Amino acid sequence: MSKIEKIVPEGYHKHKIREFLKEELGLSTRLIRGAAIDKRILVNDKAVKMNYVISRGEKIVIDLNKNETQNIEPEDIDIDIVYEDDDILVLNKKPFMVVHPTRSHFNGTLSNGVMYYFKKTNQNCIVRLVSRLDMNTSGLIIIAKNQYAHMQLSNEMREEHFQKRYLTLVHGNLKEKQGTINVPIYRESEDAIKRVVDDRGQESITHYKVVESYKNAELVECLLETGRTHQIRVHLSYLGHPIFGDVLYGTEDKEFINRQALHAYGLDFHSPRTRKELSLRAELPDDMKLLIEKLKK
Known part of the structure; x- marks a missing residue:
């Protein structure tokens, strides 16, 4: 399971947890709201509301897994995995392959193959494209496995070091x-x-x-x-x-x-x-x- 775990530092003693999640972890308001509603934000293993006041030394856990569906049919398509961890999947796309289903290319896309791979490996993920390539351009594409990774990488793409x-x-x-x-x-x-x-x-x-x-x-x-x-x-x-x-x-x-x-x-x-x-x-x-x-x- 994909989780973020942090210990509250001295500087956030007696602050509301919402401030810590936004300022220290850089989480978006949308991510925080959704995780709070689903009770996926825990302090010392108990779900808390966003007005909860945290204390130094407390353990905060954000569970990034959420039940999501996507209208992409899993297909047994060979995908070339270059790198993978809990947050991202990086693939080497073959030429002549569409990245994401469209009206004219509903099947046989890279995303169809990724959905099959997620299902086969028991990963509860949808396809969140961080980057795209034209059908006839080959090469590296990043797929985020959760909302947090997609947000972080999308922000970094706007900076020079990406x-x-x-x-x-x-x-x-x-x-x-x-x-x-x-x-x-x-x-x-x-x-x-x-x-x-x-x-x-x-x-x-x-x-x-x-x-x-x-x-x-x-x-x-x-x-x-x-x-x-x-x-x-x-x-x-x-x-x-x-x-x-x-x-x-x-x-x-x-x-x-x-x-x-x-x-x-x-x-x-x-x-x-x-x-x-x-x-x-x-x-x-x-x-x-x-x-x-x-x-x-």
């Missing part, structure tokens, strides 16, 4: 082998899929570095400072170096690869509970390895 790293293969050879692309990205209409560089858009920052050069192509590492939809694809196309296989922002390259050659290979962040630094990596998928071999020839 790093998302990508590897991609682009057409042509960049003049500057490393640099920063800082141009706004805009969605011209609500039903538009394609994004454009436009002053009306949101600030979008991508740091890039050429890892390996080939004849008229390069392997590029991208580090996102912001997380706009299609950000890397838009920015590299804007530089005149579209990603191989990116039909939307470049050209169709079926002789090389049948999707955009973009892989979310690295995540650097803190464990939501222990604050331990996690640095997770996923190697390039086979289709991108094959593309590199073709480019070398």
Whole structure:
């Protein structure tokens, strides 16, 4: 079972428990309210109300498990687990896999596979996506197992020390082998899929570095400072170096690869509970390895 356990320090002696949970543990009002209603907040093994006055040395336990349902059918789909603990599940998503069910992709998604895994391993969790990837983009995705972990990671994603790293293969050879692309990205209409560089858009920052050069192509590492939809694809196309296989922002390259050659290979962040630094990596998928071999020839 997933729980947070804390001993009340001297500084919170004679404070209301609500203050301690919000200030010391950083819990949201919504989480506190729900846990209190369900009697999942205990002091010395007894459920308490939020006006309870705590004393130094008392043991506070917040049970993060709650009965929840989600309209996602469990399916026996192979998922590649890179890291797992009581709070998070990090997966290496295969290319051509939708992350979450939609009207056009109700089954066969990554979330269907995760629900099956949770059921198989007797984990009372729903799928809380911390990050997402396009169907044709491969790589690392974080799923929170509880409301607390999702809240902590969502907050950290807005800070600089949460790093998302990508590897991609682009057409042509960049003049500057490393640099920063800082141009706004805009969605011209609500039903538009394609994004454009436009002053009306949101600030979008991508740091890039050429890892390996080939004849008229390069392997590029991208580090996102912001997380706009299609950000890397838009920015590299804007530089005149579209990603191989990116039909939307470049050209169709079926002789090389049948999707955009973009892989979310690295995540650097803190464990939501222990604050331990996690640095997770996923190697390039086979289709991108094959593309590199073709480019070398």
